[in-house]
Amino acid sequence: EIYSVRPSNHQWKLSDFEIGTPLGRGKFGRVYLAREKNTEYMVALKMMFKSELVKDHMEHQVRREIEIQTHLTHPNILKMLTYFWDEKKIYLILEFAQEGELFKVLNSQPHKRFDEPTAAYYLRQVADALRYCHSQSVIHRDIKPENLLLFSHHVVKLADFGWSVHAPSKCRNTMCGTIDYLPPEMVDSQTYNEYVDNWCLGVLCYEFLCGSPPFESSEQAETFRKIRAVMYGFKSYMSESSRHLISKLLVKVPKSRLPLTDVIEHLWIKKNCEIFTKTKLK
Numbered sequence: 001e002i003y004s005v006r007p008s009n010h011q012w013k014l015s016d017f018e019i020g021t022p023l024g025r026g027k028f029g030r031v032y033l034a035r036e037k038n039t040e041y042m043v044a045l046k047m048m049f050k051s052e053l054v055k056d057h058m059e060h061q062v063r064r065e066i067e068i069q070t071h072l073t074h075p076n077i078l079k080m081l082t083y084f085w086d087e088k089k090i091y092l093i094l095e096f097a098q099e100g101e102l103f104k105v106l107n108s109q110p111h112k113r114f115d116e117p118t119a120a121y122y123l124r125q126v127a128d129a130l131r132y133c134h135s136q137s138v139i140h141r142d143i144k145p146e147n148l149l150l151f152s153h154h155v156v157k158l159a160d161f162g163w164s165v166h167a168p169s170k171c172r173n174t175m176c177g178t179i180d181y182l183p184p185e186m187v188d189s190q191t192y193n194e195y196v197d198n199w200c201l202g203v204l205c206y207e208f209l210c211g212s213p214p215f216e217s218s219e220q221a222e223t224f225r226k227i228r229a230v231m232y233g234f235k236s237y238m239s240e241s242s243r244h245l246i247s248k249l250l251v252k253v254p255k256s257r258l259p260l261t262d263v264i265e266h267l268w269i270k271k272n273c274e275i276f277t278k279t280k281l282k
């Protein structure tokens with residue numbers, strides 16, 4: 001992509017890019033559409049103020065995000081093409097997702113949910129990305145629609161590795177954002193392993209199909225109580241096979257959760273991905 005007309009040791013800098021429209025704001029930075037001048041390749045430029053990172057003690061998190069995302073290569077993981085900094089800011093050059101943020105696409109659906117073929121087609125890609133992460137001993141820990149980006153041809157990519165860690169790990173950081181995706185072992189802040197991602201995949205599948213996560217409650221304490229008790233119900237319109245898959249992922253004992261390879265081979269995934277490919281990808 002952007003390397004094709006530059007020497008391999010080229011020192012990237014801001015003036016190599018034309019900055020375009022703002023795409024939105026991330027957790028601690030602004031994101032712009034940008035174009036690399038020589039190749040005219042479109043990228044996402046994420047810029048963060050060093051001062052803000054230091055103030056929020058986030059510099060280690062950004063360092064980890066850069067470390068992990070520059071070393072992971074998978075078709076369903078957002079690629080960090082390069083990064084650089086000047087005296088005030090850090091700049092990340094990331095792939096540009098033409099179709100934007102998946103949570104916005106989900107919320108714009110009628111009834112704010114995906115049909116089963118779409119849900120299965122997206123979930124399978126996330127499961128594949130997670131299987132690769134785990135093979136590199138990386139736990140993502142923050143799987144949710146907000147951390148997924150949609151590219152053309154319905155390609156979904158996992159992003160935002162700011163919360164990922166190398167397995168196994170002790171829950172050190174305070175949680176930020178939604179608590180709906182937390183597995184029981186993290187609610188009780190015990191040690192956990194990569195199986196936390198299998199739990200989150202079950203929550204994600206439920207939210208894709210229902211438009212809201214399974215343990216959602218008006219009170220945080222109530223949500224934690226339901227998570228600990230694995231207390232949730234299926235909606236009437238959910239197929240038997242989708243209920244089966246979710247029930248095999250939302251399991252209290254981490255090692256008893258369905259392994260990612262079995263998720264990808266699951267009947268609901270295979271059947272609905274075939275329907276999706278035949279009806280929506282031709």
Ligand SMILES: CC(C)NC(=O)[C@H]1CCC[C@H]1Nc1nc(Nc2ccc(C(=O)N(C)C3CCN(C)CC3)cc2)ncc1C(F)(F)F
Pocket residue numbers: 022023024025026031044045046078094095096097098099100101104146147148149159160
């Ligand atoms: C995973 C992570 C947690 N999320 C993020 O970083 C967020 C924070 C801000 C943007 C996004 N980051 C990215 N976004 C894109 N593409 C994109 C985003 C938004 C739109 C969109 O809907 N509009 C412009 C609309 C167009 C219509 N108008 C009305 C509103 C804005 C269209 C394309 N590519 C790469 C990135 C990345 F990740 F590389 F930076």
